[in-house]
Amino acid sequence: MFDIYNMWKTHRIILPEAREMIINRCCDCRFFICIQGVQETRYGCVECIPQYCSLSTRVPNVIFVMDLMKMAGRDGLKKIMEKGNPGAQACEIWLPRVAPKKGPQ
Numbered sequence: 001m002f003d004i005y006n007m008w009k010t011h012r013i014i015l016p017e018a019r020e021m022i023i024n025r026c027c028d029c030r031f032f033i034c035i036q037g038v039q040e041t042r043y044g045c046v047e048c049i050p051q052y053c054s055l056s057t058r059v060p061n062v063i064f065v066m067d068l069m070k071m072a073g074r075d076g077l078k079k080i081m082e083k084g085n086p087g088a089q090a091c092e093i094w095l096p097r098v099a100p101k102k103g104p105q
């Protein structure tokens, strides 16, 4: 007889959206960037900045902290820095990085 309970016990279903979150880390995300300060460099997630989140502007790989402060403000910068762990599990907004354009050949 077909035992449906044992079938579910041995098979795991992962929804496609959940799969992206499970297998990826913040360091592979488009919104995870290097924030260049005066004395040190840190990482952060700029997903909360509307112009980057809407993808109307390309997300840079490195940005100066003062430029970021002008865009997000002091509280926004704090929020950006809180998500600065490269090994953290990706959230539902995760997007792959865009490969840099190749120059003329």
Ligand code: SF4
Pocket: 025, 026, 027, 029, 030, 031, 032, 044, 045, 046, 047, 083, 089, 090, 091, 092, 093, 094, 095
């Ligand atoms: S996965 Fe989510 S938290 Fe991590 S960098 Fe991307 S948008 Fe930010």
